[in-house]
Each structure stands twice: as structure tokens, then as C-alpha cells.
Amino acid sequence: MSAYRELHRRFDRHYLLRSSADLLEWDAQAVMPEGGGDLRAAQLGTLRLLAHEAISAPDMPELLAAAEAAPPADAWERANVAAMRRAWVHAAAVPADLVEARARVTSSCELAWRTARREDDFASLLPQLEEVVNLTRRVGEAKASVMGLSVYDALADEYEPGAREEALAPLFARLARELPPLVDAIVERQARAAPAPPLVGPFSIERQAALGRHVAERMGFDFTRGRLDVSVHPFCGGAAEDVRMTTRYDEDDFLSSVLGVVHETGHALYEMGLPRAWARQPVGHVPGMGLHESQSLLMEMQAARTPELLGYLAGAAATHLGVTLPRESLERHALRVARSLVRVDADEATYPLHVVVRFTLERALVAGDLSVKDLPGAFRDAMERVVGVRPPTDREGCLQDVHWPTGAFGYFPSYTIGAIAAAQLFAAAVAAHPEIPAELAEGDFTSLRGFAHEHVHQHGSRYDTNGVLERATGCGLDADVLIAHLRRRYLG
């Protein structure tokens, strides 16, 4: 067997184990009874460890070198070899016991977080979160020493290949500088307009679920290859042929629920559109989480907040919820900008400021400059300083996000990379297909989804995020486009 075939076989097994673990994580978040937590943590520890072992045997360097020395003729296979090396570097850098411990501890910390968040009880989470931070730091140190990166960069590279503090820090500094005056101007302008009439709830959860399902179907979500369920923290997981997205419903606010479904469906369409032939190989997956987030934001922030799609949603709400709301009313709610407490509910103008808070604090946590016990206060201070509001509780403060309890340090920048990429991609899509707004007014996503599929989905990770953006939009990641979009939409 050639070195490449042998690697292919190992990565196939790696994927089968990893996707099994992903399914067990979906189950834990969407349907598992609380008593299953200890067992689930142990199962995940074992599966993550075996997935790790599948691609970190001692002969992997030789196999990779041999595959690289005699590169396959096929361009996809060559790209796959590069993606294999990347995956191997991240896997092999971390000792097996640490992989297993990290999976076990983060799984049980995630459950503890659910309770702590519900009960606004940071103290109950502290011991487990400390353990997660310590283990994550050890993982980062192990990777950093192999990859020749800072600990934070080594962690972030797992989610965003090539992302480096030295580029992210100035990007976020710029956003922290330029967005607040922009937000002030928008808030002032919106304050002059008449207040939006309230959305008249309660809206039955069942009807909202039917509306969400309808919208997901219109967007192209294939329910024979996926599900939509409920979880505390909405996410999109599973595998390309079995995508599991979740949402949450609020009886008083159907709009945020339906926009949440639009967001997760954007992720889901990416997963469903990845190259089927490569589904179990590294090149068949996304090149980075920023590009993944760009697909959810392309739908949720760019498309769904156009007057055209909001008009369509007003009609769909009338049909499914029996409420008559003028498009303008939905627009007021959907485009309202405010310095608010919860990141996932934030508008697109203040959202990057929430990310600045996380980016700043997670670097300090990983570096040991901020101890976990001091996180609640540091979070409140940073929110006040950067976003301009002070969380009155930890529930609305440092307990709001699932990322740190699950060890996902270095993930947050991907949200802003995604927001920028989404602005670039939407502009390019509309330039290439001027019929997009008219289609959206009919709830028709054909051209937009087609553009995303052609330029993003179908490539897997044959190109990196910048490569995808350059091919699709003519330039790499460019924050100017996001800022120009915000000015045009909110102040233009």
C-alpha cells in the first residue's frame, strides 16, 4: 500500500471516531438526561483518545514525508496530503493522556456550566473551569513548542489556521477604536426615530418551530440529511450527511428564534455542501472556523437583514404565527443597534466589541496573567470598558458563553473573521447576481446559495480561508468592507 493510501485509511478511521464523538456531544447537548453526564464524559474521553491515536502513531512522520516526496497526481489528493500534515501536527503535538483528560474534563465542565449558568453560580464552576484552563494551557504549550508559536497562537491555529496574535491584535484594536463612535452615531440616529412597536407575543414554541423549519427548508436545508432540535446554546454539529443544528425559542420574541435558525442553517448549508467524495478526509472539511462563521453570518446578518428578506419573513410569520407585522416593524427590531449584554443576541455593529472582550481575556487566562477566580470581575470591567455596559450578573457576564468551559480558547476571533468575510462575500454575490435581493423577497435563496456553494462550500479545504476569499471576492480578509457595510446599512 502506498504511503498515501495508508494515510487515507488512518484518517478515515480518525474521522469515524471523531464524528462518533461529535454525535455523542450533540446528544449531550440536545437530548441526554442529566444523569448521563459522567458516562458521557468517559465515553468522549475514550473516543477522542482513540481518534487521536489513529493519526499519531510513531510512523506518521515517515508516511507523511513519503506522501509529500511522491505527491499524488490528483490536485485534491495533493491538497489532502497538506491537510493531513496540518491535522497531524495538531494531534501529535499533544500527549495521549492529555487528549483524553481534556475531552473528559471539558465534557463534564460543559455540564457543570449549564447548571452554573442557569443558577448564576460561578463559584460552583470555578474548580472545573480552573482545571480546563490548566489543561488547555498544557495543550497550548505542547503545541507551541512543536509549532514554534506562542501558546495562544498554537491554540487559535486549531480553529483558524494561520491566525496570529500579531495580526489579530491590531485588527481588534482598530475595531475597538472605530466601532464605538460608529455605534454612537447609529444609536443616536435610531433614537430620533419613533420606537419600534413591540412584537406581540406570546408566540407558541410549536408554531415557532414550524416557522423555523419552513425557513430552513426555503434556504435549502435538506431534512433527509439533518435535524433541527433545541439546546441551551444553539450550534450546528454532526456530519455532512447528518447535520444536527439546534436553536432555542423565546415565547416573547419569535424574531430572534427565526434569525437563530437562519444562522445555523447557514452553517448547515456549508456542511451539506462540502465535497461528498472527501467527506471522511481532512481536505473535505472547512479550512477554518472563520469561514464557517462567514456562512452563518452571510445568511443571518447579510441576507436576512435586507429589507427584502425581512419582507418575506413578515409574510411567513403571518402564515405560521398568525401575527400581522409590517416589514418596517421587523426591520426596526432586526436592525436595532444597542450596547447590550449578551454576545449571541448582539447586533452586527457591537458584536465585534464583544469579541474584543473575549479575545483580551482569553489571552490573559491562557498566559496566566488573569486567574480564573478573578474572571467574573475582569469580565464585567472589560464589558464596561469595551462594549459600554456592565453585566449585573455572571449569568449575563462570564457565564454566558460555552466556549471556555469546553476548552475552546482561541475560537472567538473566528466570529469577527467570519463577519468580515460575510460582508465581502455578500457584496461579491450581489455584484455577480444582481437578482439576489429580488429572490430574497420571495424567500428564494437559489442564487445566493449557489454563489456560496460555487465559491466556498464545494472546495472543502483545498484553499485556505484567504485563498477562498481572494478567489471569490478578489481580495483577502478586509475589515474595510465590514465597516463600509455598517455605515451604508445604518447611516447611509
Next chain:
Amino acid sequence: MSAYRELHRRFDRHYLLRSSADLLEWDAQAVMPEGGGDLRAAQLGTLRLLAHEAISAPDMPELLAAAEAAPPADAWERANVAAMRRAWVHAAAVPADLVEARARVTSSCELAWRTARREDDFASLLPQLEEVVNLTRRVGEAKASVMGLSVYDALADEYEPGAREEALAPLFARLARELPPLVDAIVERQARAAPAPPLVGPFSIERQAALGRHVAERMGFDFTRGRLDVSVHPFCGGAAEDVRMTTRYDEDDFLSSVLGVVHETGHALYEMGLPRAWARQPVGHVPGMGLHESQSLLMEMQAARTPELLGYLAGAAATHLGVTLPRESLERHALRVARSLVRVDADEATYPLHVVVRFTLERALVAGDLSVKDLPGAFRDAMERVVGVRPPTDREGCLQDVHWPTGAFGYFPSYTIGAIAAAQLFAAAVAAHPEIPAELAEGDFTSLRGFAHEHVHQHGSRYDTNGVLERATGCGLDADVLIAHLRRRYLG
């Protein structure tokens, strides 16, 4: 590390992998979208293979011999060593590639069966079912040569340790001889009574689900350690701390749904009552599937069909479904005996005859005396000969059961072993706790569940099935008790 500790560690990993696969199977039956089938089959193949490898390394015979030569002081640990050997014999007898192929093929055949059953299309299932039968036969041959048993016995031993054709064949011959005249007498007697008034449907699925949930809770099902969902073929899976039971609802017949929930809850209580300290070790699991079935039938057939519990169910139906039905009406339906087509809906007097049909045909299939393509006709003929009715379709014929498509040859006898054991256990429970009927009239399962826990659940597989029955009832498996029960209940 002592040999015993090392074995303990390996069986722990084996359990974590096996229970992960079980969860993935539950998911496939209860919630997975149809597109996920190929991936799921591959995942299960990998997990079952790794579970197998965890306990079949070449040094296992030495480790087992060492643990047996220096037996642990603790009685549970000693019983665990015996259970380990049993599990190892079954695992090590089968080559790894066969384990993986069997898991993969049965998983995809299960999905094909769902479609074939729905569409009454045996031809579409034939190629895959042939493959399953061939692989199962090879598994049986591999085990038979190691265990010194017939192929069928080697397969059946996996579900029912110690079960042998030479004992089962006369048992089923006796039932095939004695039950038909008994059934005739019951049918004749019931024909003389006025027909039962029909149950007035439709009953909303949602309300039936609430009723089912209520009854499961009254029985002691702990919803913080388990779930109740819907699947085509009801079953009880998962793990002791996370039991996943399923049912199906029929809008026209709430009674069969609620009795189905009672049945699965019987299984679930057994799982939930197994010794927690041994949850991940062989001794912590059931000694055989017959005893597992005895726990569902103890509840469904023995307890739930008493006038007392039917009275309670009539009240619960009034509360949850808003229908007023006298207890006598439920009793007529619940105790109606008829030669019917579908095993899972069969009454307790004809049920063993359905098992006779399966027992006869599956031995012929495994032996190669019956080819898979001839199964539909052979099934019809056997049903007509043994049960007395001829299925007009394969859907109501050989496609009705999930067992063969999933490779579970040798399982069916466990249903009858369970029915006999249930009759013995209920008689012993009422003798020890004469208050049981009065409690059941209140929907109170305290004493019955307590008896089952004390005499069955808490022992795991410290004793074998006969050992449990002897301790609990004073004698081993005894078909006389089942026949006497049937005479008393239906002709007494």
C-alpha cells in the same frame, strides 16, 4: 498492576466503546435522518471493532488464567472474573474483520429493513439479508468451533448463556403441543361473552405520550436517568445511568401504546437497578436476555393485566385522554386471546407459538436448510401451521421483526424464557407481598419493584438466570408455572 486490575481496565474501555455504539444505534432508530445511514454503519463498524479489540488481545488468555489462579477475595470481583471469561470467549472466537463486517452490514440492513417493511418489499431486502445470514453463520461457526457447541447454540449463547437446542427444542415442542388446545378453549370461552365495546379513538399522540410518561413515572422510571422516545420497533437501550426506551403510538389504540410503555419500563427498571459500582464491568450487566425479558413481562403481562392495574389505567386514561372506560372494558381488550399475525401485539397465550415459528425458521436459516429467498413462503406456512393464521403480506409476515436483519439469530427463545420466568417471579412476589394487588390498584409499584430489585436487578450477573430464579422462587425455569397461570387467568 495485577492481572485482575489490567482486565478491569480493558473491560472498562470495552464498555465505554460498546455503550457509545449502543447510543449511536439508539440515535439511528429514534432520531437519525435517513441520509445518515451509510456514515452510521461505518461508525458502528469501527466502534464495534475497537470494542472487540479492547478485550481480545493475544495476552488475554494469560491474564484470565492469572486472575483465575489467584482469585480476588471479594465475591463480586470473583464473579466478575467469570463474567470476563464468558465475554472474552464470545469476543475472541470471532476474527476482527468479521466483527467489523457484521456491525457494518447489520446496521445498513436494519435501515433497508425499515423501508422494506414499510413498503412490503421483501425482494429489496433479500441481498442484504442474505449477507447478514452468511456473516452470522460464519460468526456462529467461529464460535461453535471454540466453544464446542452447535452453530445455533453458539449464537444463542450470546443472548442466553447456557441455552441449548437440546433443552429448547423439547420446551418449544411441549408449548406447540399444549398451547393450541388451551388457546382454543380460551377463544371459545371469550366468544361466548359479549364482544368488548371498541375503544373510542382517535387518541391524540401527544396525550398518549403524556399518559405513557405518567405511567412510567409511577412505575419508578427516573427521567433524570433516561428518556422515552418514538421508534418503529420499540426497544430499551442505552446505559444504566442513561436509559433510552422507545415506543410507538397508534391513534386508534391507546391501550397497546400504554402497555408498550409498561413493557419497556420493565426493561428500564432492570437497567436502572443494576449495581452502580459495576456499571462498566461484565458482572454489572444482566446474566441473559431471558431474564431481561422477564422484567418487561413481569410488568406488562403479569402486573398490568391484573384487574387491579387495569382499574388504575382506566382512571389514568380518564385523566389524560378524557375518555371514560370501565375497567371491564379495558380488561376485555387487554386479555383478548386470538390467533393473530404480529408477534409484538400477540397475547400471552399465543405469543410462545410465534416464538416457535421463529425458533424453527432461524435454526433452518443458520443451518442452511432454508435459503433466505424462500423465507417469505416458509414463514407463511409456519405461521399457518403453528399459530393458525396465514400472513397475507410479508409486512405482516417475515418482515415484521427487526431481529434477523440485525443479525440477532438465537434471540427469540429469550422471549419465552422471559415469559416463564415472569410468571414464576410474579407468583413469588405476590406470595411474599400479598399487598401487591392492592398497591397496583393505586398505581403503586413499590412492593413489586422492590421484590424485583431485591431478587433480580441488584445482582447483575453474579448469578446466572437459573440461579436468580432458584433464589427468588425456589426453583429454576419451570414452564408449568406459565401454563398454570394461563389456565387460571383465562379459564379459571
